[in-house]
Amino acid sequence: MYLEHIGSPADVRALPAEAVPRLCAEIREAIVSSCAARGGHVASNLAVVELTVALHRVFETPRDKVVFDVSHQTYAHKMLTGRAAAFTDPARLGEVSGFSCPGESKHDLFATGHTSTSVSLACGLAHARDLAGETYDVVAVIGDGALSGGLAFEGLDNAAELGSGLIVVVNDNEWSIAPNHGGIYRDLAELRATRGASEHNVFRALGLDYRYVENGHDEAALEAALAELRGCDHPVVLHVHTEKGHGYAPAAADPERWHHAAPFDPASGAVEAPARPAGAPADPAATEETYASVTGALLMDWMRTDPRVVAVSAATPYIMGFTPELRARAGAHFVDVGIAEEHAVSYVTGLARAGARPVLGIYATFLQRAYDQLWHDLCLNGAAATILVFGASALGNTDATHLGFFDVPMLGALPGLTYLAPTCIEEYLDMVSWSIALEGGPVAIRVPVAGGVVSRPGFERPEDGYERGWEVARDGEGVAVLALGDAFPLGERVADELGRRLNVRATLVNPRRATSVDEGPLMDLAERHRLVVTIEDGVLEGGFGERVARVLARRGDVRVLAHGLPRAFVDRYDPAELLAGCGLTVDGIVTDVAAALRA
């Protein structure tokens, strides 16, 4: 086995050429076996095995700089830079991050997880190199749909002006997460069909030099092409045709499903059933219903009765339940704009302006890309659009690169945006329908994450909709608990425990809206409660609790205990530990209340 003897890229370079195919096979096997055990980005990583080996045989990191876009395809890179055991030793799986991580290795330059950043980052490296009079090579590796992101274009556009050496490797595996969208991918297809010779060439049009390698799994060819570019004095694109899922039949046959896979049986490719708590009954219907599936079903219902409804995704259709089958059924009423979150928000603004009823489903962490489009297009123009915000929770993705719990501060100062936080599936579905039917302004909805699909059988639709008011779920006195959206079940348990431990019959409120408070009801509440507790599954600074505190602090006679998450890039954390660490548990909050009541 070669892989176990690779301690650093120097060992990769020292290997005889004839050993390389075997090394690649070992890497591929380690990708499949480690992902089979713990899940991971199977198909993307399988596509870049030979490319990564070639990069490390030609360039000398960390002196030379290689920036991986998105960086979920760095498993081979990690194996070749001293971290192979984290993929091959069953006891050490998961020891490394699934993304580029400067804390792990000097060969990882940036923590990255969002797409389309690599060319801009590389431009910065290259210009700093030139200012310092250094001569190393700078390489950006971009692919997996990242070229449709506007930032990638801005990077390429500026690379053309750099006036010195920069190598952009376009890893063209023909896929984004889902199928690629946009004119640039037609151009790539035409370039593939002509072996790079088509006169239509977006890279050349931008003034960049261009080379093409047809077989991205021929390591020797890649090595030769990269070696030719070493030390080049101008920006050049190396277009490499790879196969997503290469070398593992199930992944190659269905790249979308295998972009990221849960643990699976490596022999058959069968994905294991989701783990059930010990003793829980096997209820297929219950385990199948997710916020994704109910969203897709609801929107399909809407489309049947209202032809104005359009579902929009930016390359992640599955989060809103739009499987390939549903996409086909929706026809022109479903649009995937590809990795282009800015466009997605401006686009739904245009749709709304011409009378359509767009519903955009998007991860909170990726919605960050469209902050200005939310402000300047959607909100300034009061577009009648719905934005479904997924993964906004400490219980969502736990990679520092993909944290989703910064949403309330992000959306908190946008004028005219109603940001709803449903507490259960009934309220969620009702809010979505209410927002689609609403004449007027944009509505965002924080799709619940915690605890799967939570049902509140007693839920009643408010007569006046969701623009003002809140729900007093339990009427009490002395202590009021305002538990936002996802955190509502925790609020219920806190209220229960306050009764048990402190003999306090707490009022429990479902605030419904995450970024605004009605001062009237809040002031009424303050008349009958000397302590207000806010609970939110989001960053404390800039969050819902601060808004409540600002209103009540004018009085000076009510204490406000705001509970939320830290403003920090926590990485691969244990959610239970994170929540406990900031007191977001029944015990943490009740203890805090007890101390305040004693004081």
Next chain:
Amino acid sequence: MYLEHIGSPADVRALPAEAVPRLCAEIREAIVSSCAARGGHVASNLAVVELTVALHRVFETPRDKVVFDVSHQTYAHKMLTGRAAAFTDPARLGEVSGFSCPGESKHDLFATGHTSTSVSLACGLAHARDLAGETYDVVAVIGDGALSGGLAFEGLDNAAELGSGLIVVVNDNEWSIAPNHGGIYRDLAELRATRGASEHNVFRALGLDYRYVENGHDEAALEAALAELRGCDHPVVLHVHTEKGHGYAPAAADPERWHHAAPFDPASGAVEAPARPAGAPADPAATEETYASVTGALLMDWMRTDPRVVAVSAATPYIMGFTPELRARAGAHFVDVGIAEEHAVSYVTGLARAGARPVLGIYATFLQRAYDQLWHDLCLNGAAATILVFGASALGNTDATHLGFFDVPMLGALPGLTYLAPTCIEEYLDMVSWSIALEGGPVAIRVPVAGGVVSRPGFERPEDGYERGWEVARDGEGVAVLALGDAFPLGERVADELGRRLNVRATLVNPRRATSVDEGPLMDLAERHRLVVTIEDGVLEGGFGERVARVLARRGDVRVLAHGLPRAFVDRYDPAELLAGCGLTVDGIVTDVAAALRA
């Protein structure tokens, strides 16, 4: 005079062709004379006179939809859609907004002021049209540097997939605000040089149809080209070569200076001297020093002693003092990335990673474009970079499209970002130098806007820098005034008046940092003050005051009166009225304090 008889676009279409040149001349004259009187976007508007007339002679708005990108070039459009008097009647100048404004006219589809949105908005209009089975034409007019913005690329990339008609008019006047930057502008230059025939064509490469018109001031040629595209069934780019400042010699000779001009003498082009308050002494030195000029001078000083320092701009070099002369002197140490704010932030992250010391100067309103790059690139990677945030104030730009006072909520939850708010020029310059020298980072600085360059002769540099702590400018008791940055002079006057009117010797604090509070000093303050007043020239919701309120509301024995701006798209407001309306005046705040002390 034709213009006074144009009540709507129907009148434009009814004009005989031979009358058109005279109409264009009248429009041009109205642009110059109205801008001479009140200031405005002179050069951009002069470039699109014939194009706008041709658009209105070929298309029938509002049935057909024309979306103007940035929309600062819509003066001719406004004149042709019933608003000519606002440009020709001296008594009615300024009656209309300088941007597209749906509230003014059914011919204005969107409020826009940021660049690069038009193609995405138009894609939305076009798809909604198709869903509704309508057949009108949709036209996006883009230019003035907007093509380098990634959003424009995302729009063009998606337009290629639309599958129906969309017309994108590229108004190529060869300029951004400053000279254009990026490969796409080289492509435009090559297309101009070849009369549209170059095989390097970024639009064709993306799969879009393409036409070229060399003389963008030949209205008949434009009319013919547009008429040919009426009702087209696929996306097409019409590349039109115009001259920025066309027909007015001073503007044509210096398009950068004339992109937007203050009031001027129309005969000579001489800009009037800035107005001085009655009785103020004529002090040329004092009026010349601005935050722009001191920034440029300081950075040039730094570059002389530290070759790592790089100043970066995204198409607005003048805000940080980088005149054409300073740019030339800085050489490779000044980089203008063009209209590409996302790239700018990722780029400085790359610069910092390779050891440079980048300083990015950017308007608050445009920094919104790079929210995700701030979070995911700059902050996640702890880049040692400085971001100078300009125009962050109610006293900055008063157009709803360009409001700058949403910065504190925007930057407020970014982990690891230190956001400094200097109170005077001495503190500002010291903070900039401190941040450049800092090992670690990133630091953003809220460049003061209010009252020109404010000096505080007693300013002393804090020994420990600006990462923690605050400045107690006056030690008092009972009432503490925390006045952030720009609002500090107001805080001083409030403290004075509290003494005079209420006999309160207030404590006055310069918090220094806008998005974080040290709980220790704040709690100490709470021991000696029963009332804390926060004053900030920014949105109240998500702002500095809420952070203070959250910390103090845990105690429940201190009242916090937070003063700030509304979360609203106020448009072309009178700053004094806005501030008075939300109590951000000496009288407003002192009255509020008096009421609280009585209660």
